[in-house]
Amino acid sequence: MIRKIIESVLSFFLPGEIRESKYVLFDRPIARYRYFINYVKALIMTPYYRLLMRIFRPRNIIRKKYYVSICAIFKDEGCYLKEWIEFHKIIGIEHFYLYNNFSSDNYLEILAPYIDAGDVTLIDWPIPQGQMSAYQDCFNKFRDNTNWLAFIDIDEFIIPNSTDTIGEFMTQFENRPSLLIYWRFFGASGLIDRDINGLVVEDFKVCWKKYYTTGKMIFNTAYDLDVTYRKNGYMHLMWGGHRNVMLPPVNCFGKLILQGIHNVPIDDLPIQMNHYVTKSYNEYFSKKFKRGDAVYAISHHNSEYFLYHDKRSQSIDLHAYKYIVPLKLIMSEQSVLLHNGGGVELLSAYTFINGNNMKFAA
Numbered sequence: 001m002i003r004k005i006i007e008s009v010l011s012f013f014l015p016g017e018i019r020e021s022k023y024v025l026f027d028r029p030i031a032r033y034r035y036f037i038n039y040v041k042a043l044i045m046t047p048y049y050r051l052l053m054r055i056f057r058p059r060n061i062i063r064k065k066y067y068v069s070i071c072a073i074f075k076d077e078g079c080y081l082k083e084w085i086e087f088h089k090i091i092g093i094e095h096f097y098l099y100n101n102f103s104s105d106n107y108l109e110i111l112a113p114y115i116d117a118g119d120v121t122l123i124d125w126p127i128p129q130g131q132m133s134a135y136q137d138c139f140n141k142f143r144d145n146t147n148w149l150a151f152i153d154i155d156e157f158i159i160p161n162s163t164d165t166i167g168e169f170m171t172q173f174e175n176r177p178s179l180l181i182y183w184r185f186f187g188a189s190g191l192i193d194r195d196i197n198g199l200v201v202e203d204f205k206v207c208w209k210k211y212y213t214t215g216k217m218i219f220n221t222a223y224d225l226d227v228t229y230r231k232n233g234y235m236h237l238m239w240g241g242h243r244n245v246m247l248p249p250v251n252c253f254g255k256l257i258l259q260g261i262h263n264v265p266i267d268d269l270p271i272q273m274n275h276y277v278t279k280s281y282n283e284y285f286s287k288k289f290k291r292g293d294a295v296y297a298i299s300h301h302n303s304e305y306f307l308y309h310d311k312r313s314q315s316i317d318l319h320a321y322k323y324i325v326p327l328k329l330i331m332s333e334q335s336v337l338l339h340n341g342g343g344v345e346l347l348s349a350y351t352f353i354n355g356n357n358m359k360f361a362a
Helices: 002-013 032-055 078-090 107-117 131-142 166-173 281-291 303-311 319-331 349-355
Strands: 017-020 024-031 066-074 095-100 120-124 146-151 156-160 178-186 206-208 211-220 240-242 245-247 271-276 313-316 335-340 343-348
Touching: 002 032, 017 032, 024 032, 032 245, 066 131, 066 166, 078 107, 078 156, 078 319, 095 107, 095 131, 107 120, 120 131, 131 146, 156 166, 156 178, 156 319, 211 271, 271 319, 281 303, 303 313
Parallel strands: 024 211, 066 095, 066 146, 095 120, 178 271
Antiparallel strands: 017 024, 146 211, 156 271, 178 206, 178 211, 206 313, 240 245, 335 343
Protein backbone atom coordinates (compact mmCIF):
# COMPACT_ATOMS: atom_id res chain seq x y z
CA MET A 1 0.00 0.00 0.00
CA ILE A 2 2.77 2.43 1.01
CA ARG A 3 4.71 1.52 -2.12
CA LYS A 4 1.74 2.37 -4.32
CA ILE A 5 1.25 5.71 -2.57
CA ILE A 6 4.93 6.61 -3.07
CA GLU A 7 4.78 5.64 -6.75
CA SER A 8 1.59 7.68 -7.23
CA VAL A 9 3.21 10.76 -5.68
CA LEU A 10 6.37 10.35 -7.75
CA SER A 11 4.41 9.81 -10.94
CA PHE A 12 2.60 13.10 -10.27
CA PHE A 13 5.83 15.05 -9.88
CA LEU A 14 7.74 13.08 -12.53
CA PRO A 15 5.21 12.50 -15.33
CA GLY A 16 5.84 10.99 -18.75
CA GLU A 17 8.49 8.65 -20.12
CA ILE A 18 12.21 8.89 -20.61
CA ARG A 19 13.79 7.32 -23.70
CA GLU A 20 17.40 8.44 -23.48
CA SER A 21 20.01 10.07 -21.32
CA LYS A 22 22.45 12.72 -22.47
CA TYR A 23 24.73 10.23 -24.20
CA VAL A 24 22.83 6.95 -24.73
CA LEU A 25 19.50 5.69 -26.02
CA PHE A 26 17.56 3.32 -23.78
CA ASP A 27 16.62 -0.18 -24.86
CA ARG A 28 13.00 0.67 -24.13
CA PRO A 29 11.09 3.69 -22.76
CA ILE A 30 10.65 3.85 -19.01
CA ALA A 31 8.33 5.93 -16.88
CA ARG A 32 10.24 8.93 -15.52
CA TYR A 33 9.29 8.17 -11.90
CA ARG A 34 10.31 4.52 -12.36
CA TYR A 35 13.70 5.59 -13.71
CA PHE A 36 14.17 7.79 -10.65
CA ILE A 37 13.36 4.88 -8.32
CA ASN A 38 15.76 2.56 -10.17
CA TYR A 39 18.47 5.23 -10.10
CA VAL A 40 18.17 5.59 -6.31
CA LYS A 41 18.19 1.80 -5.89
CA ALA A 42 21.33 1.54 -8.01
CA LEU A 43 23.05 4.24 -5.93
CA ILE A 44 22.25 2.32 -2.75
CA MET A 45 23.25 -1.08 -4.14
CA THR A 46 26.53 0.03 -5.75
CA PRO A 47 28.68 0.18 -2.56
CA TYR A 48 27.33 -3.24 -1.52
CA TYR A 49 28.28 -4.90 -4.80
CA ARG A 50 31.64 -3.13 -4.94
CA LEU A 51 32.41 -4.60 -1.52
CA LEU A 52 31.33 -8.05 -2.70
CA MET A 53 33.60 -7.72 -5.73
CA ARG A 54 36.56 -6.98 -3.46
CA ILE A 55 35.83 -9.98 -1.26
CA PHE A 56 34.68 -12.50 -3.85
CA ARG A 57 37.21 -12.20 -6.61
CA PRO A 58 39.62 -14.71 -8.11
CA ARG A 59 43.14 -14.61 -6.75
CA ASN A 60 46.31 -15.23 -8.76
CA ILE A 61 44.77 -14.94 -12.23
CA ILE A 62 47.00 -16.76 -14.70
CA ARG A 63 47.42 -16.10 -18.41
CA LYS A 64 45.88 -18.90 -20.43
CA LYS A 65 46.60 -20.08 -23.97
CA TYR A 66 44.61 -17.14 -25.35
CA TYR A 67 43.88 -13.84 -23.67
CA VAL A 68 40.75 -12.75 -25.60
CA SER A 69 38.68 -15.10 -27.77
CA ILE A 70 35.30 -14.89 -29.48
CA CYS A 71 32.34 -17.27 -29.33
CA ALA A 72 29.78 -16.80 -32.13
CA ILE A 73 26.91 -18.76 -33.63
CA PHE A 74 26.23 -18.35 -37.34
CA LYS A 75 23.95 -19.45 -40.14
CA ASP A 76 24.60 -18.89 -43.87
CA GLU A 77 26.99 -16.00 -43.31
CA GLY A 78 29.95 -17.41 -45.24
CA CYS A 79 30.38 -14.30 -47.39
CA TYR A 80 31.05 -12.20 -44.27
CA LEU A 81 33.26 -14.58 -42.29
CA LYS A 82 36.66 -13.74 -43.79
CA GLU A 83 36.39 -9.99 -43.20
CA TRP A 84 34.95 -10.52 -39.72
CA ILE A 85 37.74 -12.91 -38.68
CA GLU A 86 40.57 -10.85 -40.19
CA PHE A 87 39.27 -7.64 -38.64
CA HIS A 88 39.12 -9.17 -35.19
CA LYS A 89 42.56 -10.73 -35.58
CA ILE A 90 43.91 -7.24 -36.25
CA ILE A 91 42.41 -5.87 -33.03
CA GLY A 92 43.93 -8.73 -31.05
CA ILE A 93 41.42 -11.60 -30.91
CA GLU A 94 43.50 -14.76 -30.64
CA HIS A 95 40.95 -17.51 -31.25
CA PHE A 96 37.42 -18.03 -32.56
CA TYR A 97 34.93 -20.66 -31.35
CA LEU A 98 32.33 -20.76 -34.10
CA TYR A 99 29.05 -22.65 -33.83
CA ASN A 100 27.44 -23.60 -37.14
CA ASN A 101 23.66 -23.40 -36.84
CA PHE A 102 22.14 -25.12 -39.93
CA SER A 103 24.30 -23.36 -42.56
CA SER A 104 23.96 -24.49 -46.19
CA ASP A 105 26.39 -22.05 -47.86
CA ASN A 106 30.15 -22.26 -48.43
CA TYR A 107 31.12 -21.49 -44.83
CA LEU A 108 33.41 -24.54 -44.58
CA GLU A 109 35.42 -23.46 -47.62
CA ILE A 110 35.94 -20.04 -46.03
CA LEU A 111 36.83 -21.39 -42.60
CA ALA A 112 39.09 -24.28 -43.68
CA PRO A 113 42.34 -22.21 -43.79
CA TYR A 114 41.62 -20.76 -40.34
CA ILE A 115 40.85 -24.19 -38.91
CA ASP A 116 44.07 -25.58 -40.37
CA ALA A 117 46.03 -22.63 -38.95
CA GLY A 118 44.55 -23.19 -35.48
CA ASP A 119 42.70 -19.86 -35.42
CA VAL A 120 39.18 -21.34 -35.49
CA THR A 121 37.49 -24.15 -33.59
CA LEU A 122 34.34 -25.15 -35.50
CA ILE A 123 31.44 -26.82 -33.69
CA ASP A 124 28.33 -28.10 -35.44
CA TRP A 125 25.29 -26.95 -33.46
CA PRO A 126 22.04 -28.15 -35.11
CA ILE A 127 19.79 -26.82 -32.35
CA PRO A 128 16.90 -24.44 -33.20
CA GLN A 129 17.19 -21.15 -31.31
CA GLY A 130 20.44 -22.50 -29.91
CA GLN A 131 22.32 -19.29 -29.23
CA MET A 132 22.26 -19.27 -25.44
CA SER A 133 22.92 -23.00 -25.20
CA ALA A 134 25.86 -22.57 -27.59
CA TYR A 135 27.25 -19.84 -25.35
CA GLN A 136 27.02 -22.09 -22.29
CA ASP A 137 28.57 -25.00 -24.18
CA CYS A 138 31.46 -22.83 -25.35
CA PHE A 139 32.10 -21.51 -21.86
CA ASN A 140 32.01 -24.98 -20.28
CA LYS A 141 34.33 -26.54 -22.86
CA PHE A 142 36.83 -23.78 -23.48
CA ARG A 143 37.00 -21.53 -20.40
CA ASP A 144 40.35 -23.07 -19.47
CA ASN A 145 41.82 -21.97 -22.82
CA THR A 146 41.10 -18.24 -22.70
CA ASN A 147 40.97 -15.47 -20.10
CA TRP A 148 38.19 -13.54 -21.83
CA LEU A 149 35.37 -14.84 -24.03
CA ALA A 150 33.39 -12.36 -26.13
CA PHE A 151 29.89 -13.44 -27.10
CA ILE A 152 29.09 -11.59 -30.32
CA ASP A 153 27.51 -12.11 -33.77
CA ILE A 154 28.97 -12.04 -37.27
CA ASP A 155 27.38 -8.62 -37.94
CA GLU A 156 29.09 -7.12 -34.88
CA PHE A 157 32.61 -5.68 -34.83
CA ILE A 158 34.52 -4.73 -31.68
CA ILE A 159 36.18 -1.32 -32.08
CA PRO A 160 38.78 -0.36 -29.44
CA ASN A 161 38.94 3.44 -29.47
CA SER A 162 41.25 4.30 -26.59
CA THR A 163 43.76 1.49 -27.23
CA ASP A 164 45.29 -0.27 -30.22
CA THR A 165 44.06 -3.74 -29.27
CA ILE A 166 41.31 -5.39 -27.28
CA GLY A 167 43.86 -7.06 -25.01
CA GLU A 168 45.30 -3.72 -23.91
CA PHE A 169 41.82 -2.52 -23.03
CA MET A 170 40.71 -5.62 -21.10
CA THR A 171 43.62 -5.74 -18.63
CA GLN A 172 41.96 -3.10 -16.43
CA PHE A 173 38.90 -5.33 -15.87
CA GLU A 174 40.55 -8.55 -14.70
CA ASN A 175 38.81 -8.32 -11.31
CA ARG A 176 35.37 -7.89 -12.90
CA PRO A 177 33.13 -10.76 -14.11
CA SER A 178 31.99 -9.27 -17.40
CA LEU A 179 32.08 -6.17 -19.55
CA LEU A 180 29.25 -4.73 -21.63
CA ILE A 181 30.31 -3.06 -24.88
CA TYR A 182 27.59 -0.70 -26.10
CA TRP A 183 26.15 -1.02 -29.59
CA ARG A 184 26.47 1.60 -32.28
CA PHE A 185 23.71 0.79 -34.78
CA PHE A 186 24.41 1.18 -38.50
CA GLY A 187 21.71 1.26 -41.19
CA ALA A 188 21.89 0.73 -44.93
CA SER A 189 23.84 3.97 -45.60
CA GLY A 190 21.51 4.62 -48.55
CA LEU A 191 22.53 1.41 -50.35
CA ILE A 192 20.00 -0.76 -52.18
CA ASP A 193 22.64 -3.05 -53.68
CA ARG A 194 26.25 -3.53 -52.67
CA ASP A 195 29.25 -5.37 -54.03
CA ILE A 196 29.41 -8.28 -51.61
CA ASN A 197 33.19 -8.32 -52.01
CA GLY A 198 33.42 -4.87 -50.43
CA LEU A 199 34.19 -4.39 -46.75
CA VAL A 200 31.26 -4.07 -44.39
CA VAL A 201 33.25 -1.76 -42.09
CA GLU A 202 34.04 0.54 -45.04
CA ASP A 203 30.73 0.55 -46.90
CA PHE A 204 28.49 1.34 -43.94
CA LYS A 205 29.20 4.63 -42.18
CA VAL A 206 25.76 6.07 -41.38
CA CYS A 207 24.66 5.26 -37.84
CA TRP A 208 22.36 6.23 -35.00
CA LYS A 209 23.12 9.54 -33.29
CA LYS A 210 23.76 7.95 -29.90
CA TYR A 211 25.07 4.69 -28.52
CA TYR A 212 22.54 2.15 -27.28
CA THR A 213 22.31 0.76 -23.74
CA THR A 214 22.17 -2.73 -25.21
CA GLY A 215 25.30 -4.37 -26.55
CA LYS A 216 27.28 -7.57 -26.14
CA MET A 217 29.31 -9.07 -23.35
CA ILE A 218 32.94 -10.04 -22.89
CA PHE A 219 33.06 -12.56 -20.05
CA ASN A 220 35.91 -13.18 -17.62
CA THR A 221 36.43 -16.96 -17.50
CA ALA A 222 37.89 -16.75 -13.99
CA TYR A 223 34.25 -16.36 -12.93
CA ASP A 224 31.42 -18.85 -13.44
CA LEU A 225 28.76 -18.38 -16.11
CA ASP A 226 25.26 -19.81 -15.81
CA VAL A 227 22.94 -18.74 -18.63
CA THR A 228 19.98 -20.18 -16.71
CA TYR A 229 20.51 -17.71 -13.86
CA ARG A 230 17.44 -15.47 -13.71
CA LYS A 231 19.40 -12.32 -14.62
CA ASN A 232 21.23 -14.02 -17.50
CA GLY A 233 18.28 -14.99 -19.67
CA TYR A 234 19.01 -11.79 -21.56
CA MET A 235 22.20 -12.36 -23.59
CA HIS A 236 23.07 -8.66 -23.50
CA LEU A 237 23.71 -8.54 -19.76
CA MET A 238 25.55 -11.39 -18.01
CA TRP A 239 26.25 -11.71 -14.32
CA GLY A 240 29.20 -13.82 -13.21
CA GLY A 241 29.64 -15.99 -10.15
CA HIS A 242 32.50 -16.65 -7.77
CA ARG A 243 32.21 -18.97 -4.78
CA ASN A 244 28.43 -19.06 -5.35
CA VAL A 245 28.09 -15.27 -5.16
CA MET A 246 26.62 -13.63 -8.27
CA LEU A 247 28.15 -10.33 -9.34
CA PRO A 248 26.93 -7.72 -11.85
CA PRO A 249 28.60 -6.66 -15.10
CA VAL A 250 30.31 -3.33 -15.66
CA ASN A 251 30.30 -1.01 -18.65
CA CYS A 252 33.32 0.31 -20.54
CA PHE A 253 33.84 3.01 -17.89
CA GLY A 254 33.99 0.41 -15.12
CA LYS A 255 30.57 1.45 -13.77
CA LEU A 256 28.34 -1.27 -12.31
CA ILE A 257 25.15 -1.93 -14.26
CA LEU A 258 22.35 -2.29 -11.72
CA GLN A 259 18.58 -1.84 -11.96
CA GLY A 260 18.89 -1.04 -15.67
CA ILE A 261 20.91 2.11 -14.95
CA HIS A 262 23.82 2.81 -17.29
CA ASN A 263 26.28 5.42 -16.03
CA VAL A 264 27.82 6.86 -19.20
CA PRO A 265 29.55 10.16 -18.35
CA ILE A 266 30.71 11.18 -21.85
CA ASP A 267 29.91 10.40 -25.48
CA ASP A 268 33.52 9.55 -26.36
CA LEU A 269 33.46 5.83 -25.54
CA PRO A 270 36.78 4.02 -25.11
CA ILE A 271 35.40 0.98 -26.93
CA GLN A 272 32.27 0.29 -28.96
CA MET A 273 30.46 -2.52 -30.76
CA ASN A 274 29.58 -1.62 -34.34
CA HIS A 275 26.36 -3.46 -35.13
CA TYR A 276 25.72 -3.61 -38.87
CA VAL A 277 22.17 -4.62 -38.23
CA THR A 278 20.70 -4.24 -41.74
CA LYS A 279 23.53 -3.80 -44.27
CA SER A 280 22.14 -2.88 -47.70
CA TYR A 281 18.45 -3.21 -48.53
CA ASN A 282 18.88 -6.26 -50.77
CA GLU A 283 21.33 -7.93 -48.41
CA TYR A 284 18.84 -7.61 -45.60
CA PHE A 285 15.93 -9.15 -47.45
CA SER A 286 17.92 -11.80 -49.32
CA LYS A 287 19.97 -12.93 -46.32
CA LYS A 288 19.02 -11.77 -42.83
CA PHE A 289 15.27 -11.82 -43.45
CA LYS A 290 15.42 -15.42 -44.72
CA ARG A 291 17.94 -16.63 -42.17
CA GLY A 292 15.61 -16.40 -39.18
CA ASP A 293 16.74 -15.95 -35.60
CA ALA A 294 19.09 -17.94 -33.37
CA VAL A 295 17.18 -16.93 -30.23
CA TYR A 296 13.49 -16.49 -31.07
CA ALA A 297 11.30 -19.00 -32.88
CA ILE A 298 9.43 -16.16 -34.60
CA SER A 299 11.97 -13.89 -36.25
CA HIS A 300 11.57 -10.13 -35.87
CA HIS A 301 13.64 -9.42 -39.00
CA ASN A 302 10.90 -7.96 -41.18
CA SER A 303 10.31 -4.75 -43.16
CA GLU A 304 9.33 -2.83 -40.04
CA TYR A 305 12.58 -3.86 -38.33
CA PHE A 306 14.64 -2.69 -41.33
CA LEU A 307 12.92 0.71 -41.51
CA TYR A 308 13.07 1.23 -37.75
CA HIS A 309 16.86 0.90 -37.72
CA ASP A 310 17.53 2.63 -41.04
CA LYS A 311 15.43 5.75 -40.40
CA ARG A 312 17.30 6.44 -37.17
CA SER A 313 20.68 6.32 -38.91
CA GLN A 314 21.48 10.01 -39.37
CA SER A 315 25.07 10.39 -38.16
CA ILE A 316 28.49 9.33 -39.43
CA ASP A 317 30.87 7.10 -37.47
CA LEU A 318 34.37 6.37 -38.79
CA HIS A 319 35.95 4.71 -35.76
CA ALA A 320 36.48 1.47 -37.68
CA TYR A 321 38.40 3.28 -40.39
CA LYS A 322 41.69 3.19 -38.48
CA TYR A 323 41.80 -0.54 -39.25
CA ILE A 324 40.77 -0.46 -42.92
CA VAL A 325 44.20 -0.15 -44.57
CA PRO A 326 45.68 -3.16 -42.73
CA LEU A 327 42.43 -5.05 -43.28
CA LYS A 328 42.59 -4.41 -47.04
CA LEU A 329 46.22 -5.49 -47.18
CA ILE A 330 45.38 -8.79 -45.51
CA MET A 331 42.15 -9.39 -47.46
CA SER A 332 44.00 -8.87 -50.75
CA GLU A 333 47.00 -10.90 -49.56
CA GLN A 334 49.10 -8.01 -50.79
CA SER A 335 52.81 -7.79 -50.05
CA VAL A 336 54.21 -4.66 -48.40
CA LEU A 337 57.40 -2.77 -49.20
CA LEU A 338 58.97 -1.76 -45.91
CA HIS A 339 61.40 1.13 -46.22
CA ASN A 340 64.02 1.25 -43.50
CA GLY A 341 67.53 2.56 -43.01
CA GLY A 342 69.03 -0.54 -44.58
CA GLY A 343 67.00 -0.51 -47.75
CA VAL A 344 63.69 -1.99 -48.86
CA GLU A 345 62.22 -5.25 -47.57
CA LEU A 346 59.28 -7.19 -49.04
CA LEU A 347 56.93 -8.44 -46.36
CA SER A 348 53.58 -10.19 -46.26
CA ALA A 349 50.74 -8.08 -44.86
CA TYR A 350 50.57 -10.35 -41.80
CA THR A 351 54.26 -9.91 -41.04
CA PHE A 352 54.06 -6.16 -41.57
CA ILE A 353 51.07 -5.73 -39.25
CA ASN A 354 51.74 -8.32 -36.57
CA GLY A 355 55.49 -8.84 -36.71
CA ASN A 356 56.42 -5.17 -36.77
CA ASN A 357 54.09 -4.04 -33.99
CA MET A 358 52.10 -1.71 -36.25
CA LYS A 359 49.94 0.58 -34.15
CA PHE A 360 46.45 1.87 -34.90
CA ALA A 361 46.04 4.75 -32.52
CA ALA A 362 42.76 6.63 -32.65
